[in-house]
Amino acid sequence: MEHALGDIELTLTPQAGGSAIWRFQLDPARLPSFARAIQDEGGQLLALWGADDRHLGRGYAVHVAFLSSVGLIWSRSDLAGESPAYPDLAHIFPQADRMQRAAFDLLGIRARDAADDRKWLRHATWSEAEFPLRKDFPPLTAARSPLPEVDAYPFLRVDGEGVHEIPVGPIHAGTIEPGHFRFSIIGDRILKLEERLGYTHKGTEKRFEGMDLATGAKLAGRVSGDAHTAFAWAYCMAVESACACRVPDRAAWLRALFLEIERVANHLGDLGYLGNDVALAFGFMQFWRLKEDWLRLSARLFGHRYLFDCIVPGGVATDIDSAGRAELRALGERIAGEVSELKHIYDEHTGLQDRFAHTGIVKPELAARLGLSGLAGRASSQAWDARVQFPCAPYDQLDVAMALQKSGDVLARAEVRFAEVFESLRLIGQLLDRLPDGKLGAPCVPAGTPCEGLGWVEGWRGPTIVALRIAADGTLDRVHPHDPSWQNWPLLEVGVLGNIVPDFPLINKSFNLSYSGVDL
Template sequence: MSRSIGLSEFEARLQEAGIALGDDRRIASVRTRSIAASDWGPAAAVAMTFGCRWAGMWAEADHAHMRLYCVLDYAGDPLLLSAEAPLAAPEFTSQTPHFPAADRMERHARDLFGVIFVDHPDPRRWTRHCAWPEHWHPLHPAQAGDPPTPGRTPADVDYPFAAVHGNGVFEIPVGPVHAGIIEPGHFRFHAAGEPVLKLEERLGYVHTGIERLAVGRDPAGLARLAARVSGDSAVAHAWAACQAMERAAGIEAPPRALALRGLLAERERVANHLGDIGAICNDVGFAFAHVQTARLRERWQRRNRECFGHRLLMDTLVPGGVARDLPADAAEILRADHAALRREVEPLFDIIDDHPPLDDRLVGTGVLSQDNARALGCTGYLGKASGCGFDLRRDAPYAPYDALEVPLVTDGEGDTAARVRVRMAEVRASLDLMDQLLDATPSGETIAPLPVPPPDAAGLGRVEGWRGETLAWVRFDDEGRIARYFPRDPSWFYWPALERLILGEIVPDFPVCNKSVNGSYSGVDL
C-alpha cells in the first residue's frame, strides 16, 4: 500500500466515523484537513485504531479564533489536522484519552493559551508554576501585557503529585536542582524498598517563554532563537525552523546549502552520541569509556569551530541556506577526520559492546517495550532501541537525504544497552553519510534570499534531529514577521517513556536510565 493511499484510506475512515473533513487551503506543502472542534478527540480515536503515529499538537490564536493543529503520521506521510473554535469559548475534545503522549502538550496549550480540553483526564497545570496566575495566559491575544503579579516568584510547592499508598511506601523528591551539571527538573519517586513503584516528572523549570519571544521577530531572529531551543540540538531546531519558513515563503534552499545542512546535522548527531555513550558508561562507574569518548568529542567540537565557526554549530543555519560556505581545504580535513574517528571508535565500541561488568549494569536495565514506544510515538534512538525504526531521513527523505542510502538502525531489546548500541550504530552510519555528502556536494550558492512570504503564510518543518523527528511550525504575519512559532522537540515523547521504563527498576539505576534516554528539559519547557 503506497503512502498516499494510506492517508486517503485514513480520511475515508474519518468520514465513516461521521467526521466531516474540510480543506485548510492556507497551508502549503503539507496535506491539511480541518475538522470540527468537537471531533478533535474522536478523530484521534480513529487515528489510533488506524495505526497513525501522533506527532505533536499546538494552538494558535487570532483576535476571534482559537485554532489547534496536530500532526498524524502514517508511514512517514504527515497529515495536519486543524480545528477552530471561537476565542471566547475555546473548547475542544481531548486527544489524550487516545494518545497518552498528547497529555502534556494539551496541558501546555491550556496553560499558555487558555484552551479548554473537554474530558482531558488530568486537570493539573503543566508548564505554569507560580509565576503567573491561573487565569492569565501568556499567548492569549487578549492578554499581551505582563501578568498581573510580577515580583518574586515563589517555589511551586503545592503541585498535587499523585499519591501512592501502602505499607512501607515512601516518596523521594529530587530536584529541581540536581547534584550534577545538568538541567533542572523535579522527579517524584514512590518506592518500596529499592524498586520504583511510580515516577512522576514535574518539568517547566526552564520555561523561558520562547513561543512569545518568537512573535514579531524577523526570519533571521527566529533562526537564532531556534538554535537555542535546546543547545544540543542547535542544528536540528534551526533546520526545522528554516525549513518551515522556506516552505511558507515558497522557496527551497540551494542544493549546496542543503548538503551542508546535512553535514552539520550529522556532525551534531555524532558529537551528542559520543558524549552520551561516555556519560552512560560513567553513570555505572566505567570512567574509561567516558574519558575516551570525551576526548573524541572534544576534537570533534574543535573542528566544528575551525570549519563552521561554532563548537556547538549554533547560528550555522540561516533562513534560505547556511551562514557560511565550507572553507577551501575543509573537505579534505573532514574526510581525514572521518577516517580517523572510524579507526578510533572501533576498538572502543568493541569494548563497550562486550565488557561483562558494563553488561551487568546495562543489559536488561530500563526496558521500554515496543508497545510502549509505539503508543507514545517515540522516534530517534529511543524508539529505535525498542524496535521502532522510523527515521525521516529514510522513511520520508528530504534533501540532501533523498539522494543517500540511510541504513535502518534498530534493536529489539529496548534496554539501556540497546540504547547504547543504537547510538554506536548511528555514529558509524553518520560517518558514512558525511563521506557521501562530501563526495557529492553540489557547487553553487549557499544561500537564497528569503522573499517576504504572503500574509498569513504558514509552513511545517520536519527534520530528523539527533534525538529524532523534530518539527517546527511557523506562521508569518502581514509584514513578513513571525506571528507564531512552535518547536516540537522529540523529548515530548522521551519524558513519558522514562516514567514507564523506570518502573520496577531500583532507584540507584535511575541516573543511568535517565542518561540513556537523555530528554531535553529546555526543549519541552520552552
C-alpha cells in the same frame, strides 16, 4: 491528494516545497475519529499546540501533527467562542496529555473531558486566569509580583506499608538541566516515578512574536542548545515553505552535513557518559576526547563548536572548501576506527554489559502505545526515521540505513547510538564526496499576507518540528517548536519501574531528554 483513512476520505494539500508534509483543516468534533483512524493504520501523534487567531477574525485554534503512512499530517481545528475547547485526544494518544495541559496553561484552550487537567508549564509565576500566549497578554511584565515559595503541584501519592518518597530536584547533583522527580519506593525498588517539569520555562514562544525572520532562526536554535541544528533547520524549512523559497542544492547538502555532525557529537558524548554512569571512567575520557576533537574541527571549519547560527532562512551562512573537506573526512575516518575499538571494549566489559542489559526496559508494545519516538523509539522497535521514510533533500539521494533494536533497555539505546555514529560518519563521507556546487542561499521574502509553514527534521533525539505563521508585516506572529522529548519523557516514568534507584541516572542518561526543549 485524496487519501482514505478507514472510512474517512480526506483531501490533503501538500505544503509548498514538496516534502511529505500535508495540511488539513478539520472540524474539532471530528478530531477523535480522525486520531483513531491514524492510530488504526499504525500512525502516531507527534505534536499538539494552540494558537490565538482572534486578530485574524477567527477564534482560537488547536493544531495537531500526526505521523501517518503518507508523512506528516498537520491539522488545524478552529475553536470558536469565549471558552474554547476541543475533544480530549489523550485517551487515544496518551502522549497528548502534557501537550494539552501546556496548551491550556499558555492559551486557555481546554481539552474537554481529559482525565488529567492539572497544570503543566505553569508553576506559580502567573495565575490560572492568565494565558501568556494570548495576544492581549503583555509580553514584558515589568512589575513582578513576589512569587509564592512553592509551586503546590498535586502529585499523585502512593500509600501503603513501607512506601516512602524521594524528592529529587529541581537542582540536581550532576551537571544536568533542572526538573523535579518524585520517586515512590519500597526498599531499593522504584514503585512509581512522577516527573514535574517546566522549571526552565523562559517564555520562548512569546519571545518569537514580532521578531524578524533571521533573528527567529537564532532563537529557534536555542530552544534546546544540544539540538541547535535540528531546530534551526526545522524553523528555516517552515519559513521557506511559508515564503515559497527554494533552497539551493549546496545549502541543503550542507544542512544535512551539519545535522549529521551534530548527531555524531551528541552520540559520542552520551556513549561516554553511559560508561561513566557504570563506573567506567575510561569510557567517558575516551569518548569525550573524540568529541572534543570533533568540536574543535567544527570550530575551525565553520566558526562554531556546535555550528550555532550556521543555518539561516534561505540557506546556510558558511561553506566548506576542499582542504576542509579532506580534514573532516580524515577525522571522520579516524573517529569511526576509534569508536570501533571502544565498542569492542564496551562489548567485552562484563560489568558494563551487566548494568546495561535488562535495565530500564520499555517494551515495544508499550513504546507503540505511548508514542515513544526518535532514538529511544528505535531502541524499542519503533521503526520511524524521517530521513528514511519521508526524506527531504538531500536525504532522498542518500539511502540512510535505520538503526533498530527491540530489547528497549539501556543496552539497546546504546546500540542504536553506536549504529547511528557509524551511519552518520558514512553519510558525512557521502555528503562531502557528492557536495553539489552552487549558491549558499536564496532570498526568502515573506508574502505580505499572513502565511504559515512547518518544518520537520530527524534530529539526533528524534522528530523535531517547528510550525509558524508570518504576519502581513513580515515578522513572526506565532512559532511553536516541538522537541521529541515531549512524548518521550512519560516513557522514562515507565522505563524505571521495578528498577533500583541507583540505576535511575543511568536510565535517564540513556534517554537523554531535553528539559529546555519542552519547558520552552
